[in-house]
Amino acid sequence: MMRVMASEFIKIRRKMILFLVFLGPIGVIGLEAVNFGIRYDWLTGVYKDDLWRGLIGEVAMLSIPTILIGLTILTSMIANIEHQTNAWKQLLALPISKTKVFTGKFLLSVLLLFLSCLLLASGTVLLGLLLKFGTNIPFLYLFKMCFFPCLASLPFIAVQTWLAITIKNQAIPLTLGIIGAIVSMYSMNFPDWVPLKWPLLLNDWDKPIYSVLAGLVTGILLYFMSLIDFNRRDVK
Amino acid sequence: MSDFIIETSRLTKKFGSRKVVDHVDLKVKKGEIYGFLGPNGAGKTTTIRMLLGLARPTKGSIQIFGKDIRKEKLAILKKVGSLVEYPSYYGHLSAYENLEAVRILLDVPKSRIDEVLSIVRLTNDAKRPVKGFSLGMKQRLGIATALLGNPELLILDEPTNGLDPSGIIEIRELIKSMPKEHGITIVVSSHLLSEIDQMATQVGIISKGRMIFQDSISTLRAQSTSKIKLTVNDVESAWKTLLTHGYTTDLSQNNLFIENGSDEKVAEIVKSLVQNDYSIYRVEEERKSLEEIFLELTGKEGGL
Ligand SMILES: Nc1ncnc2c1ncn2[C@@H]1O[C@H](COP(=O)(O)OP(=O)(O)OP(=O)(O)O)[C@@H](O)[C@H]1O
Ligand SMILES: [Mg+2]
Numbered sequence: 001m002m003r004v005m006a007s008e009f010i011k012i013r014r015k016m017i018l019f020l021v022f023l024g025p026i027g028v029i030g031l032e033a034v035n036f037g038i039r040y041d042w043l044t045g046v047y048k049d050d051l052w053r054g055l056i057g058e059v060a061m062l063s064i065p066t067i068l069i070g071l072t073i074l075t076s077m078i079a080n081i082e083h084q085t086n087a088w089k090q091l092l093a094l095p096i097s098k099t100k101v102f103t104g105k106f107l108l109s110v111l112l113l114f115l116s117c118l119l120l121a122s123g124t125v126l127l128g129l130l131l132k133f134g135t136n137i138p139f140l141y142l143f144k145m146c147f148f149p150c151l152a153s154l155p156f157i158a159v160q161t162w163l164a165i166t167i168k169n170q171a172i173p174l175t176l177g178i179i180g181a182i183v184s185m186y187s188m189n190f191p192d193w194v195p196l197k198w199p200l201l202l203n204d205w206d207k208p209i210y211s212v213l214a215g216l217v218t219g220i221l222l223y224f225m226s227l228i229d230f231n232r233r234d235v236k
Numbered sequence: 237m238s239d240f241i242i243e244t245s246r247l248t249k250k251f252g253s254r255k256v257v258d259h260v261d262l263k264v265k266k267g268e269i270y271g272f273l274g275p276n277g278a279g280k281t282t283t284i285r286m287l288l289g290l291a292r293p294t295k296g297s298i299q300i301f302g303k304d305i306r307k308e309k310l311a312i313l314k315k316v317g318s319l320v321e322y323p324s325y326y327g328h329l330s331a332y333e334n335l336e337a338v339r340i341l342l343d344v345p346k347s348r349i350d351e352v353l354s355i356v357r358l359t360n361d362a363k364r365p366v367k368g369f370s371l372g373m374k375q376r377l378g379i380a381t382a383l384l385g386n387p388e389l390l391i392l393d394e395p396t397n398g399l400d401p402s403g404i405i406e407i408r409e410l411i412k413s414m415p416k417e418h419g420i421t422i423v424v425s426s427h428l429l430s431e432i433d434q435m436a437t438q439v440g441i442i443s444k445g446r447m448i449f450q451d452s453i454s455t456l457r458a459q460s461t462s463k464i465k466l467t468v469n470d471v472e473s474a475w476k477t478l479l480t481h482g483y484t485t486d487l488s489q490n491n492l493f494i495e496n497g498s499d500e501k502v503a504e505i506v507k508s509l510v511q512n513d514y515s516i517y518r519v520e521e522e523r524k525s526l527e528e529i530f531l532e533l534t535g536k537e538g539g540l
Contacts, residue, residue, distance in 0.1 A: 003340050010337045014328045081326060090324035090381065093288040094341050095314040235290040 004096060004104040008078075017077050017112070024070045024116045028062050029123035036131055051133040053141060059124050060145040064199045065181050067153055070116065072160050072177025075109050079164035079173075092235050102230045106161045106223060113150055113157065121146040144208065151212045152198040154219025156180060162226035168236065240299070241266050241389055241421045242287065247296035249282050249445075256282050258445035259296070264423055264438065267415050271436030271453070272425040275534055279445040280425040281321055284393050287423075288318050300389065314342075317387035319395055323378030327367030331358055331377050334366055335384060342385040352380040356410070372403040379410065390414065392424045396431060408435050429530040443534040459529055464502050466492040466509070467518040474514050481508050493522075 012018065035058065036043055047054025082088050092098060121142055128137065156177070163173035184196040192203045198215045201208035242264040249257040257279040264270045274280050285291040287298060289309045298305040300312045326334050335349045353359045356376035361369070366377060375395060382390055392411070396404040412435050414420040426432050432439060432453075439456055441449040449456065466485070468474045475487045483505050486493040494502060502519075509516055524532075 003343060007337045007340045010333060010340070011326055011329070013333065085324050085327060086322070087324040087326065089285070089288075089290055089320045090318075090338075090378075092290055093313060093316070093318045093320070094338065095310045095385075096341050097310060234292060235285070 001100060001103070004100050005107065008104050008108045011081050012078070012108070015077065015081065017074065020070065020073060020077070021112050021116050022119065024066050025063075025120035025123050028059060028066050028120060029127055031062060032059050032124075033127055033130075036127070040131075050138075051131075052128055052136065052138050055128050055131070055133065056124060056138070056142050056145050059120065059127075060149065063120055063146070064149050065185050067113065067116075067149055068156060068181035068184055068199065069178060071109060071113055071153060071157050072174060072181065074112055075105075075157065075160040076164045076170045076173050076177075078105055078108055079161070080170055082165075083168050083170070086236070088235050098231045099227060102161075102165070102227050105165060106158065106226075109157050109161055110154075113153075114147070117146045117150045148201055148208050148212050149199040152201060152215035154215045155195045155198075155222050158219050158222035158226055162222075162229065165230065166233065239266065240264060241268075241301060242270075242423065243299045244283075244287075245297045245299075247283065247286060247298060248294050249279070249286060249291065250294040256445050257286070257293075257442075260442065260445070260447045261450075262287075262440060262447065263450065264421060266421050267419065268421055268438045269411065269415060269436045270421075270423045271432030271439045272423055272442065273427070273429060273432050273439060273530070274425075274442035275427055278427075278442045278534075280427075280442060281393055283442070284318075284320060284391055284423070284425060287391060288316065288320065289313065290320070314385065315388045316391060317382030317385060317389070318391045318393075319375075319378045319382050320391075320393045322397070323374045325366045325369075325374055325377055325381075328365060330363050331366055331369075331380075332362040334377060335381060338381055338384055344385055348384060348386070352383045355383060356380040371398050372400070375399060375403070375407065379407070388420060390420050390422045392422065394425055394427070396426070404431075411435055429527050441530065441533055448533050456529065462521050462523045464494040464497050465518070465520045465522050466494070466505075466516065467520075468492065468509060469515045469517070474509060474512075477512050477514075478505060478508060483508065 032055070036055070043054065044051060082091060091101060124142060124146070125137060129135070160173055160177050163176060164170065167173055180196060184199060187194060187197040188200055188202055190197045195215070195218060198211040201211045203210050240263050242262055244260055244262040247257060247260040247262065248255060260283060262283065272280055272283070282291065286293050287300065287305075289305055301315060303312055305312055326337065329337065331353065332349060335352065339346065339349055350359070353362050356379050358373065358376055358380060361373065366374065369377065375398075379392070379395065382392070395411070396407050399407065408431075411422060411424060414422055424432070424435065436453055439449065439451065439453050440447055471487060471490050471492060475485060475492060478485055478492075485505070486495065494505060497505070506516065506519065
């Protein structure tokens, strides 16, 4: 599996993929910088009890649609490396199981998304310091708010990976993913069982971890289902 | 264990209700260059995809190196190099990086990259992005990739497709040198008999999904029976006269043809024509070219 990942990392060289991984968090932090820059007095008024929590909350809100759109583009670009010149037939005629190939693509998306989340967390700290919110940073809360939406999005990573790999025409997974991201922005009043709501970390129990757990379990389940389907299919 | 490197049994692939590969018994011996021949759409690529485990047979079995592909696919693929249809490559990467991405998966030493690059003579272009390569160079990179894992069996699907004559000769020489130098067994598909004729030792001809000939290339050549062509004045009446004397000939293109005629029979027919006052301009022997045999064989199955 290490070899599969090493090969995947060679293949994303000189692609826009890594640029995208940086663009997402930089965009979010940039927008929040503008947000706090313009409405500094008002926002510091609203969040006067805990400035850091206020900032982190704002960042997390904006990061959710960014994560969903980002993962859609990411999974599509990763699959497209093979689609572009029909490299699937070469890749899958190598002595590597289809399971490893699929898992490699899935894992690459997850890793890159985590990297984005890490950058987001660092960016948030940087912004908070620049805004002179002090050094009493609630790190646990910060990491929760940066990584939980990502973890709760695991079902989408699985589904988008599967769509992007099985459908050659990338317009389809891209469209579906972006529709999903938009719908999820308006999903706070959806019932709790709707997966699109999970990245928002909202539920009747007010426990974000429940959304994360639901996402993880469903995500792993969907990963296995996609994997079975991928193994069954003839290579194009 | 049989002495075949590849042995398929009643291999069948259906797309919907259409049988694209139909009960094919492919047999390839060690050290052969097996020419897999068939017109466009005959099912060559589909068969090769099944050999590589890329497509699942609808029916039938595949044994490679005496192992069942359903049970030991990865063990088989470890010793197989392949190039299916047009070459696959990662255009944004250099030739070297392309090979490195595959090398890591195969777990062979790094030095192997330079070796295969020099075999296909791409050493000087190794650092350029592959998207700027000519088709011939991409094809050679494809072959280099196929050779990377020191395969014992090389499966090449139309490796000379789209190449110019010098590119074709180059690839052909490369293929011909493999069994001698490295003891590799090769399956190479083509829709051109002349191609196969110049490199293969064994031939399998597939048409409409069915294997219609499988033997050595010399056996195929032996099928090139000759016929005698007679050019005479007034062919039609000559043909009728011969018929009334009990000789059947074929009339076509204003000539009479005697199929499989013994020397005596030819002599009798000529004599009979002379006695009936026909002018005989020419008596010639016509040998069928391999191309004609191929067309005839595939034609029997309903034409191209
Ligand atoms: N995935 C598929 N779905 C449906 N039909 C297919 C599929 N793949 C191939 N076919 C059909 O199977 C037939 C055989 O195709 P194949 O590519 O094996 O032929 P071929 O002998 O390789 O021809 P060529 O010389 O043109 O490469 C064709 O008629 C093709 O249309
Ligand atoms: Mg073909």
